[in-house]
Amino acid sequence: MLKPFFVWHNKVLKSISPEDVMCLETEGNYTKIVLSDKTYYHVRSSLASALKKLPPEMFIKTHRSYAVSIYFIDDIAKDHLTVGGIPIPLARQYYRTVIEQLNVIK
Secondary structure, three states: OOOOEEEEEOOEEEEEOHHHEEEEEEEOOEEEEEEOOOOEEEEOOOHHHHHHOOOOOOEEEEEOOEEEEHHHEEEEOOOEEEEOOEEEEOOHHHHHHHHHHOOOOO
């Protein structure tokens, strides 16, 4: 089990396990952390800062505004990937990095 991280929610620090995080999405100055049960939390942090707090071998940046957990990827196309039924954009400059981080049998 990985070390949990904490986010402020209703003036209380909420514990979140990295294994429960499906994806991260930036919205202005905030990052939306989406969990496997489809709940989410907004934190005032950049995507880069949020990713520094999470295990790098578990999360892949797919777009300047998105990062996903490798454990929730359903399928990958050239321009997007699906995470828990949600389509996530996959920028051309990140495609090769995403494929290299995954365990692909050819």
